[in-house]
Amino acid sequence: MVGYPAQQYGYFLLMNILFSLFTTSLGQLLAALLSSQVVGVMITGMLIPLMNVFSGFLQPYPDIPHWLWWAYYADPYRWALEGVVVACVDNVAFHCDPGEYGYFPLPPSFHGSCSNNGTLDYFNEPSKAVCEAAGVTPSGVPGVECCGYCPVTNGRQIIEQFGLHANWKWIDIxxxxxFYALFRIANTLALLYIRHLNR
Incomplete structure (x- = not known):
């Protein structure tokens, strides 16, 4: 599974099977509702990008305007995406390579140490060259030229950044x-009551 946690394989497989069933039922519903392939291609060409936009990946939930939150929760892609992301990155530790660290000047409130009383994961950067290369003016404090930090250290930070819910994994399923059941029922009703051919 391309590096995903092996213990989440069953969940990942179940979500992929359900999502495949959902997309198939969506296609069948559109085929039953629409009068021709040309119309179907046009509607699908508009519907799928909209579902991608409101899934919370291209535009994270916190950045979606409040008046469009209903579209986020009504989007089936959102539920599948949240489930897979939470299953794959929750409780995973990330480590930054040297070029991925962020640096900032040592604030006076830190009293000569980047620890900030241990509330955040900063570290002292004694190298003046590293600070200047990052575009940060060295602090002048002996042994601490600037403070460094790794922007993402665990999967929970990614989950929170995208506005996902770590404990909704089974709700997502x-x-x-x-959505699959709803679209199957709608497809059945459409096949029973909609006729596109006139005799």
Whole structure:
């Protein structure tokens, strides 16, 4: 699974099967509702990008305008994406390479140490050259030229940044299964009551 946690394989497989069933039922529903392939291609060409936009990946939930939050929660892609992301990155530790660290000048409130009373994971950067290369003016404090930090140290930070819910993993499965069932029922009703051919 390309580096995903092996213990999440069953969840990942279940979500992919349900999502495949959902997308198939969506396609069948559109085929039953629309009068021709040309119309189907046009509608699908508009619908899929909209679902991608409101899934929370291209535009994270915190950045979506409040008046469009309903579209975020009504989007089946959102539920599948949240489930897979949470399953794959929650409780995973990340480590920065030297070029990935962020640096900032030592604030006076830190009293000569980047520890900030241990509330955040900063470290002292004694190298004046590293600070200047990062565009940060060295502090002049002996042994601490600037403070460094790794922007992402665990998967929970990614989950929070995108506005996802780490404890909704099984709700996500239920939501995708619910969309599948809803679209199957709608497809059945469309096949029963909609006729595109006139005799």
């Amino acid at each position: 239920g939501a995708v299964a619910g």
